[in-house]
Amino acid sequence: MKELKLALLxxxxxxxxxxxxxxxxxxxxxxRYDTRVIVTAIATHSRGNLVDPRGIDLAAALTxxxxxxxxxxxxxxxxxxxxxGADYDVLVEMTPLQILTGQPAIDHIKGAxxxxxxxxxxxxGPIAWAYDxxxxxxxxxxxxxFYETTVMDGTPVFNLAELxxxxxxxxxxxxxxxxxxxxxxxxxxxxxxxDKIIATGRKxxxxxxxxxxxxxxxxxxxxxxxxxxxxxxxxMTPDRVDRxxxxxxxxxxxxxxxxQDCCIKLVCRGAMENGQVVATVKPTLVPRGDLLATIDSTSxxxxxxxxxxxKLSVVEHAPLIEQTAxxxxxxxxxxxxxxxx
Amino acid sequence: MKELKLALLxxxxxxxxxxxxxxxxxxxxxxRYDTRVIVTAIATHSRGNLVDPRGIDLAAALTxxxxxxxxxxxxxxxxxxxxxGADYDVLVEMTPLQILTGQPAIDHIKGAxxxxxxxxxxxxGPIAWAYDxxxxxxxxxxxxxFYETTVMDGTPVFNLAELxxxxxxxxxxxxxxxxxxxxxxxxxxxxxxxDKIIATGRKxxxxxxxxxxxxxxxxxxxxxxxxxxxxxxxxMTPDRVDRxxxxxxxxxxxxxxxxQDCCIKLVCRGAMENGQVVATVKPTLVPRGDLLATIDSTSxxxxxxxxxxxKLSVVEHAPLIEQTAxxxxxxxxxxxxxxxx
Numbered sequence: 001m002k003e004l005k006l007a008l009l010x011x012x013x014x015x016x017x018x019x020x021x022x023x024x025x026x027x028x029x030x031x032r033y034d035t036r037v038i039v040t041a042i043a044t045h046s047r048g049n050l051v052d053p054r055g056i057d058l059a060a061a062l063t064x065x066x067x068x069x070x071x072x073x074x075x076x077x078x079x080x081x082x083x084x085g086a087d088y089d090v091l092v093e094m095t096p097l098q099i100l101t102g103q104p105a106i107d108h109i110k111g112a113x114x115x116x117x118x119x120x121x122x123x124x125g126p127i128a129w130a131y132d133x134x135x136x137x138x139x140x141x142x143x144x145x146f147y148e149t150t151v152m153d154g155t156p157v158f159n160l161a162e163l164x165x166x167x168x169x170x171x172x173x174x175x176x177x178x179x180x181x182x183x184x185x186x187x188x189x190x191x192x193x194x195d196k197i198i199a200t201g202r203k204x205x206x207x208x209x210x211x212x213x214x215x216x217x218x219x220x221x222x223x224x225x226x227x228x229x230x231x232x233x234x235x236m237t238p239d240r241v242d243r244x245x246x247x248x249x250x251x252x253x254x255x256x257x258x259x260q261d262c263c264i265k266l267v268c269r270g271a272m273e274n275g276q277v278v279a280t281v282k283p284t285l286v287p288r289g290d291l292l293a294t295i296d297s298t299s300x301x302x303x304x305x306x307x308x309x310x311k312l313s314v315v316e317h318a319p320l321i322e323q324t325a326x327x328x329x330x331x332x333x334x335x336x337x338x339x340x341x
Numbered sequence: 342m343k344e345l346k347l348a349l350l351x352x353x354x355x356x357x358x359x360x361x362x363x364x365x366x367x368x369x370x371x372x373r374y375d376t377r378v379i380v381t382a383i384a385t386h387s388r389g390n391l392v393d394p395r396g397i398d399l400a401a402a403l404t405x406x407x408x409x410x411x412x413x414x415x416x417x418x419x420x421x422x423x424x425x426g427a428d429y430d431v432l433v434e435m436t437p438l439q440i441l442t443g444q445p446a447i448d449h450i451k452g453a454x455x456x457x458x459x460x461x462x463x464x465x466g467p468i469a470w471a472y473d474x475x476x477x478x479x480x481x482x483x484x485x486x487f488y489e490t491t492v493m494d495g496t497p498v499f500n501l502a503e504l505x506x507x508x509x510x511x512x513x514x515x516x517x518x519x520x521x522x523x524x525x526x527x528x529x530x531x532x533x534x535x536d537k538i539i540a541t542g543r544k545x546x547x548x549x550x551x552x553x554x555x556x557x558x559x560x561x562x563x564x565x566x567x568x569x570x571x572x573x574x575x576x577m578t579p580d581r582v583d584r585x586x587x588x589x590x591x592x593x594x595x596x597x598x599x600x601q602d603c604c605i606k607l608v609c610r611g612a613m614e615n616g617q618v619v620a621t622v623k624p625t626l627v628p629r630g631d632l633l634a635t636i637d638s639t640s641x642x643x644x645x646x647x648x649x650x651x652k653l654s655v656v657e658h659a660p661l662i663e664q665t666a667x668x669x670x671x672x673x674x675x676x677x678x679x680x681x682x
Contacts, residue, residue, distance in 0.1 A: 021649070025508060032508070155653050156505035163504040164497035166674045167369060168667065291656060294632045303658075308362070308667045311658040312496050315632060317644075319651050326509065326649045333507045 001034055004336060005053075007041040007086050009079055009108055010094035014122060014149075015042075016065070017325035018092070019058045025329070033336045041086035045096070048074025053087045079104070083111035090335055092328060093121035099213050099222055099238075102129030109145075113137040120331040122324065124150035127226035128238050144335050147230075149327030151177060151223045155316040157302050159330070161231050165309055170231040172271040172305035175313075177223040179298045180207050180214035181246045181266040185283075186297055189254045189263060206298060216245035217266065217281045224268040224279055227302065232270065234277035244282040253283075261288050265295070271305075291315075342375055345677060346394075348382040348427050350420055350449055351435035355463060355490075356383075357406070358666035359433070360399045366670070374677045382427035386437070389415025394428045420445070424452035431485075431676055433669060434462035440554050440563055440579075443470030450486075454478040461672040463665065465491035465560075468567035469579050485676050488571075490668030492518060492564045496657040498643050500671070502572050506650055511572040513612040513646035516654075518564040520639045521548050521555035522587045522607040526624075527638055530595045530604060547639060557586035558607065558622045565609040565620055568643065573611065575618035585623040594624075602629045606636070612646075632656075 008015055022029075022037060029037055038055030048071035050056050064072060077085075079095065091112035093105050102125030109126050112119050119138070121127070126134055127147050138145035148159050161170060176182055183206045187197040201207030213219050221241040228234035246266055257264050267284035270277055286292045291313060295301045303313040316323070349356055363370075363378060370378055379396030389412035391397050405413060424432065432453035434446050443466030450460050450467050460479070462468070467475055468488050479486035489500050502511060517523055524547045528538040542548030554560050562582040569575035587607055598605050608625035611618055627633045632654060636642045644654040657664070 028508060154650050156501060159505040160497060160501060164500040164671070166671055166678075167366060167373070288629065289635055289637075291632065291635045294630055294635055296630075303656075308663070308670070309495050310660050310664045313654075313656040313658065315644075315654040315656070317652040317654065322649070323651045329649070330505070330507055337507075 001030065001036055004035050004037045004090065004332075004339075005040045005088045006037065006090050006092055006332065007043070007082055007088035008039055008092045008094065009043045009082065010096065011042050011044045011047065011065070012094070012096075013321045014324040014328070015094045016062060017321045018094075018328045019062055021322070021325045021329050023058055029336075033340060035336060035340075037332065040088050041082045042071075043079040043082040045079070047071060049077060049082060051075045051082070051086055079108065080111060083108050084115070088117060090118040090120060090332060092332070093119060093123050093126070094328070095123065097123050097125045099125060099218050102126050106130045106134070109134055110137065113141050113143060116141045116143055118144040118335050119146075120328055120335065121147045122149040122328055124222050124226050127229060128222040131226070131229040132235055144338050146331035146334050147226070148331050149324055150226050152300050152302060152314070152316045153319050153323040154327030154330055155314060155319070155323070157227070157314060158230055159334070160314065161304065165306060168306040168308040170304050170306050172269070173224070173227050173231060173302065174267065174269040175302040176265055176292060176295045176300050177268050177302070178214055178217070178220040178266055179300055180211060181217075181220070182295065182300070183207070183297045184215070185246060185249065185254070185264055185266065188249070188251055189258070215247050217243045220266055220268050220281045221279075224270055224281060228270040228277050228279055231304070232272070232277055234270065234279070236277060236279065240279065242278075242280040242282070246283050249283050257285055260285070262286055263288065263293050265292055267292065342371065342377055345376050345378045345431065345673075345680075346381045346429045347378065347431050347433055347673065348384070348423055348429035349380055349433045349435065350384045350423065351437065352383050352385045352388065352406070353435070353437075354662045355665040355669070356435045357403060358662045359669045360403055362663070362666045362670050364399055370677075374681060376677060376681075378673065381429050382423045384420040384423040386420070388412055390418060390423060392416045392423070392427055420449065421452060424449050425456070429458060431459040431461060431673060433673070434460060434464050434467070435669070436464065438464050438466045440466060440559050443467050447471045447475070450475055451478065454482050454484060457482045457484055459485040459676050460487075461669055461676065462488045463490040463669055465563050465567050468570060469563040472567070472570040473576055485679050487672035487675050488567070489672050490665055491567050493641050493643060493655070493657045494660050494664040495666075495668030495671055496655060496660070496664070498568070498655060499571055500675070501655065502645065506645075506647060509647040509649040511645050511647050513610070514565070514568050514572060514643065515608065515610040516643040517606055517633060517636045517641050518609050518643070519555055519558070519561040519607055520641055521552060522558075522561070523636065523641070524548070524638045525556070526587060526590065526595070526605055526607070529590070529592055530599070556588050558584045561607055561609050561622045562620075565611055565622060569611040569618050569620055572645070573613070573618055575611065575620070577618060577620065581620065583619075583621040583623070587624050590624050598626055601626065603627055604629065604634050606633055608633065
């Protein structure tokens, strides 16, 4: 039986859900690919690092974290030490994101490519800020670079375009890509006060401690840029998106929209205009009968307009952390298919 | 340069749009696959047959049909003679469908498989009535069998599940799959009389001469069965679907629905119940805020619930005949990928 060695950077909720999925599907992967997928390194920011070239006991690692909050037999060193020194075939990038720079994920990915390792990233930053450079490095080094999870978790968007819309060209992309703002706008429309929405949203895990990146549209802009770079060769960065957040949307705005039988959604859109891609993220009036109006709270949608296949939309309904894990898992399976195909 | 020879069964609107697409993309296919895709046979019911092992001049054939309505240098013989006798690598099945039997398409496909030829079918009948047998034959003969176009034209559904949702299991399928009934229900809701809707729909090409198969839910049941057979191993036929058409829906029903802020849609649904797949097609009350309520006239939607990827939906917006052609085209590209991959 063959072996595929993974190094996991980051081991938060998504990383742990991915580890549980690997454990659940161990036998099925072995049967299907004649390959044992093992994790040889786990790097975390504050819980220590694990390294074992023969394969970390994931079940034990998960138990240890939930019981003690950190790894008992941690190996010293930085995450970059794991990138440059550990024994692995695929780097799985899941570190916390600096949305305004894409770092340190970009450097982790470059470090892996320099060693001719495949990369799966759940981090949108690198695709938004450095896609051209990273895609070129991957091609030059002859390795795979997959990033399905960066937009709408494991719901197929990038893989859908690449694998199922062959030779079709995407001419326009639109959608609702940020669930935090979607949730806030909906709760505002339901008459709840802003402070209470934020407090409840945090308790439910829908809203992060620092919600500014979501509320001001940075997260949506980064996701839109990732889509445009990959699917429309936009060669752009998130700072080129014409971006307006929802911070100035008032209850009065929402009530005025309702009187026109509309709601307000933070809509992302990118399209070719005069030979270049123009991208906007802004609060938009959406008629009640429109698909976008039905995308509630944690759901999201991407619509692709293409030259050969007209317009189609993909909706992700109320995902859980397991759907993020599946995105990473699916990309690891693509590596297996690519290696053995 | 390699060669891939296609035999086209049926050359109606979809077949002709597919031929135009082949002509448009000739250079791009050659560059991408180092393969010349040629059509060596075209079989029609009433316009004659063309056969040329070196490749039919598609542009001339299209002009001839539009100018004269039939092929001038037609070869005598039946469609089955083409299946069993012509020189081709891929049979492209686009003959008119007998929805209550799946024939004669099933026999055409079997004939191609017996000769170890690949098959791409735009015909839902074979997938609804004989999927297990045909899939098994294809596997035994070591040939490809693709059928993306049978549900929602070229919008990825089958290819999406197979190529982008690996190892995920579909546990429930629902959707709006028949556009004729969708159009009629919407026009009824807009206050138009039934007779006028049918007449206008026929003029616009939304409604076929014999609309009974659509209105009584047979078309939707066949599509649902195709989805369930492929994606949920349902081993079933359309006659096992609990089917109610829209023939008894009255304007009063629609008005009553509107009072509850709902609309009526012909909804398809299949799910596991007590270890077997139970399938229904029936007019259903859909709340205005539901995704299904926004699927208008010629658009359609499939929602998949899965074990690993939660629930996702794919929407096709107002397709034209070019989107049917793309479905066939995409499947031919899958054959090319499979042969050369």
